[in-house]
Amino acid sequence: xxxxxxxxxxxxxxxxxxxxxxxxxxxxxxxxxxxxxxxxxxxxxxxxxxxxxxxxxxxxxxxxxxxxxxxxxxxxxxxxxxxxxxxxxxxxxxxxxxxxxxxxxxxxxxxxxxxxxxxxxxxxxxxxxxxxxxxxxxxxxxxxxxxxxxxxxxxxxxxxxxxxxxxxxxxxxxxxxxxxxxxxxxxxxxxxxxxxxxxxxxxxxxxxxxxxxxxxxxxxxxxxxxxxxxxxxxxxxxxxxxxxxxxxxxxxxxxxxxxxxxxxxxxxxxxxxxxxxxxxxxxxxxxxxxxxxxxxxxxxxxxxxxxxxxxxxxxxxxxxxxxxxxxxxxxxxxxxxxxxxxxxxxxxxxxxxxxxxx
Amino acid sequence: xxxxxxxxxxxxxxxxxxxxxxxxxxxxxxxxxxxxxxxxxxxxxxxxxxxxxxxxxxxxxxxxxxxxxxxxxxxxxxxxxxxxxxxxxxxxxxxxxxxxxxxxxxxxxxxxxxxxxxxxxxxxxxxxxxxxxxxxxxxxxxxxxxxxxxxxxxxxxxxxxxxxxxxxxxxxxxxxxxxxxxxxxxxxxxxxxxxxxxxxxxxxxxxxxxxxxxxxxxxxxxxxxxxxxxxxxxxxxxxxxxxxxxxxxxxxxxxxxxxxxxxxxxxxxxxxxxxxxxxxxxxxxxxxxxxxxxxxxxxxxxxxxxxxxxxxxxxxxxxxxxxxxxxxxxxxxxxxxxxxxxxxxxxxxxxxxxxxxx
DNA sequence: TCAAGTTGTGCAAACGTTTTAACAAAAGAC
DNA sequence: GTCTTTTGTTAAAACGTTTGCACAACTTGA
Numbered sequence: 001x002x003x004x005x006x007x008x009x010x011x012x013x014x015x016x017x018x019x020x021x022x023x024x025x026x027x028x029x030x031x032x033x034x035x036x037x038x039x040x041x042x043x044x045x046x047x048x049x050x051x052x053x054x055x056x057x058x059x060x061x062x063x064x065x066x067x068x069x070x071x072x073x074x075x076x077x078x079x080x081x082x083x084x085x086x087x088x089x090x091x092x093x094x095x096x097x098x099x100x101x102x103x104x105x106x107x108x109x110x111x112x113x114x115x116x117x118x119x120x121x122x123x124x125x126x127x128x129x130x131x132x133x134x135x136x137x138x139x140x141x142x143x144x145x146x147x148x149x150x151x152x153x154x155x156x157x158x159x160x161x162x163x164x165x166x167x168x169x170x171x172x173x174x175x176x177x178x179x180x181x182x183x184x185x186x187x188x189x190x191x192x193x194x195x196x197x198x199x200x201x202x203x204x205x206x207x208x209x210x211x212x213x214x215x216x217x218x219x220x221x222x223x224x225x226x227x228x229x230x231x232x233x234x235x236x237x238x239x240x241x242x243x244x245x246x247x248x249x250x251x252x253x254x255x256x257x258x259x260x261x262x263x264x265x266x267x268x269x270x271x272x273x274x275x276x277x278x279x280x281x282x283x284x285x286x287x288x289x290x291x292x293x294x295x296x297x298x299x300x301x302x303x304x305x306x307x308x309x310x311x312x313x314x315x316x317x318x319x320x321x322x323x324x325x326x327x328x329x330x331x332x333x334x335x336x337x338x339x340x341x342x343x344x345x346x347x348x349x350x351x352x353x354x355x356x357x358x
Numbered sequence: 359x360x361x362x363x364x365x366x367x368x369x370x371x372x373x374x375x376x377x378x379x380x381x382x383x384x385x386x387x388x389x390x391x392x393x394x395x396x397x398x399x400x401x402x403x404x405x406x407x408x409x410x411x412x413x414x415x416x417x418x419x420x421x422x423x424x425x426x427x428x429x430x431x432x433x434x435x436x437x438x439x440x441x442x443x444x445x446x447x448x449x450x451x452x453x454x455x456x457x458x459x460x461x462x463x464x465x466x467x468x469x470x471x472x473x474x475x476x477x478x479x480x481x482x483x484x485x486x487x488x489x490x491x492x493x494x495x496x497x498x499x500x501x502x503x504x505x506x507x508x509x510x511x512x513x514x515x516x517x518x519x520x521x522x523x524x525x526x527x528x529x530x531x532x533x534x535x536x537x538x539x540x541x542x543x544x545x546x547x548x549x550x551x552x553x554x555x556x557x558x559x560x561x562x563x564x565x566x567x568x569x570x571x572x573x574x575x576x577x578x579x580x581x582x583x584x585x586x587x588x589x590x591x592x593x594x595x596x597x598x599x600x601x602x603x604x605x606x607x608x609x610x611x612x613x614x615x616x617x618x619x620x621x622x623x624x625x626x627x628x629x630x631x632x633x634x635x636x637x638x639x640x641x642x643x644x645x646x647x648x649x650x651x652x653x654x655x656x657x658x659x660x661x662x663x664x665x666x667x668x669x670x671x672x673x674x675x676x677x678x679x680x681x682x683x684x685x686x687x688x689x690x691x692x693x694x695x696x697x698x699x700x701x702x703x704x705x706x707x708x709x710x711x712x713x714x715x716x
Numbered sequence: 717t718c719a720a721g722t723t724g725t726g727c728a729a730a731c732g733t734t735t736t737a738a739c740a741a742a743a744g745a746c
Numbered sequence: 747g748t749c750t751t752t753t754g755t756t757a758a759a760a761c762g763t764t765t766g767c768a769c770a771a772c773t774t775g776a
Contacts, residue, residue: 016492059490061486062491064492066427069423089456090457095447103476111493112472112473113434113469114470115469116460116464135422135469240654270655274658300629300659301660302635
């Protein structure tokens with residue numbers, strides 16, 4: 001006969017029911033209980049029923065930590081926002097991305113951790129804790145810093161990682177992205193087709209690949225059309241309304257002003273719109289405008305903002321898919337997945353559409 | 359002499375350095391290494407230095423799961439968005455709230471888990487896993503459903519929980535909230551002072567306490583001013599632009615229309631604005647508008663939307679503070695903390711301000 | 717010089733699981 | 747009726763930490 005060596009009781013905090021308690025109550029061994037929990041095939045129907053009933057009665061819940069310790073898997077992912085990304089919280093973009101990520105990961109049975117680093121030191125600590133401390137099984141990296149040291153580090157350790165964006169250095173890392181060059185090309189081309197020749201670009205921070213790519217697409221379209229790109233028509237800033245506003249204060253004080261603008265993000269676009277209106281310009285009559293991301297409010301701007309829809313939800317959903325496939329060692333078809341974009345034309349870039357039914 | 363019983367090597371996956379490896383390499387016991395890691399006072403300077411050097415050399419990272427298992431603490435919190443809250447992702451509000459929560463929790467050394475339940479079953483599973491599976495130390499509940507069964511459940515098990523919002527049933531649970539009655543009162547009163555007598559209310563879903571509270575404040579202000587509240591001037595919907603738009607389609611088809619509107623959320627406010635504009639009304643000349651939450655884009659609407667700033671960031675920051683205090687068993691001064699609000703008056707509710715410098 | 721601290725370290729149990737190897741019992745195969 | 751296979755179960759080791767207890771080696775204080 002088997003006698004328990006320790007008694008779990010007497011502790012102050014609520015007595016927690018463990019697998020051993022169930023085993024004892026059911027008159028079976030802990031291994032059997034464990035097998036019942038994990039639906040092992042070699043457990044008799046009868047035992048299974050009995051054990052399950054007792055688990056129900058006694059309110060058993062498996063301890064995730066103990067399980068993780070032995071199984072070396074946590075069923076948890078992390079979204080890591082590197083330092084300069086905090087501003088993303090301020091963007092609708094982020095919420096939509098999260099929706100996509102969570103939709104898939106929840107379905108696949110993974111929990112999600114959210115880590116926002118505020119300093120490089122912080123970033124290191126976070127990585128140490130989450131990755132090397134074996135707290136998560138994989139990471140979704142929300143960064144498109146040109147040469148992110150994090151990417152290299154994670155890649156070197158073969159830690160399952162998916163990048164949302166693009167890395168200059170590590171081309172073989174898993175990533176989901178848009179074809180931002182083409183997207184910006186399309187946006188610019190759209191303005192060119194409308195007859196614009198003086199087109200400016202309100203960009204994001206220059207150390208983000210998304211800024212570089214969109215810039216490249218803008219340049220490409222301009223060059224192909226034989227239009228000149230004036231350095232003073234290119235302004236860099238953050239992904240905040242203020243950047244757009246400031247960009248206009250500057251650009252509209254130039255002797256020669258652009259008549260069309262490609263703007264890196266809708267929120268910035270709102271700022272641009274605000275700046276222009278305040279300076280007495282009308283959109284699209286004086287200045288036409290196309291921006292990126294197609295956040296929910298773009299269509300409610302005055303005038304509604306033309307925007308490149310980058311499939312934000314899909315971006316997140318796909319990132320989660322790739323990561324979990326990678327973790328479960330399924331074959332991955334492509335290292336890099338490109339989510340298609342499409343231009344949503346609204347009043348901010350089109351003269352001809354009659355302005356509302358006023 | 360002490361001989362290792364098992365050899366960690368030979369595994370396919372990268373050899374992970376454990377406390378035992380360090381111990382062996384440093385010629386001390388695992389307990390000593392553990393104490394070095396946790397800065398135990400009774401460790402000699404010399405040993406500490408030596409062990410630390412070796413940890414550095416061998417690339418040691420403590421296994422969080424093992425640590426949690428014995429310490430019964432995970433240094434992790436979870437934000438739980440109950441089912442109908444997914445739409446919150448679509449609101450700037452959520453990002454700002456997250457910023458506040460993360461700012462504090464990161465500083466306090468806690469990781470954050472994000473769980474969005476999509477079905478009631480899902481909700482149960484999530485709770486089981488995170489709470490009863492001892493995966494997190496505390497929960498921030500983002501719900502103001504009138505009688506949330508979750509709250510009761512968590513409360514019954516004495517699990518550290520902070521509610522952002524208010525619960526009808528459990529008045530003694532920890533919570534952070536605004537004085538939404540007063541906030542709505544202020545918003546309504548502001549319109550009344552402007553001379554409005556026919557004031558409508560575009561509300562949120564009626565099972566959310568935030569909707570109820572703001573409704574109450576609206577009613578109170580109306581009653582106090584001796585103004586009548588017409589049932590058809592009250593419309594309920596979700597926290598989405600569409601709701602605002604639809605509300606206007608309906609309200610503006612009434613024989614007697616309101617001249618002022620209190621709107622539950624800025625995003626809805628955008629929809630309201632859009633609807634009104636499309637129907638040929640001007641704001642604030644025909645209809646005045648005040649809404650809630652003061653998201654970043656409110657001031658960039660046309661016209662800029664008057665809004666009640668509810669201190670969203672503070673709301674999150676405070677929630678994290680209270681929760682961590684609760685977990686660490688520090689004394690909690692108040693069960694319920696009210697974050698002050700303030701009305702930001704913009705053009706959408708004020709005739710007299712000259713419209714821009716056009 | 718001796719009793720009484722103090723300091724630094726090690727042993728071993730514990731945390732709550734999973735899983736390998738072993739084996740008894742039952743079922744098939746002939 | 748024996749031999750082989752299948753089925754259901756268990757014991758025990760392992761996962762990587764923390765921590766109470768024990769104890770040896772120093773300090774102190776008289």
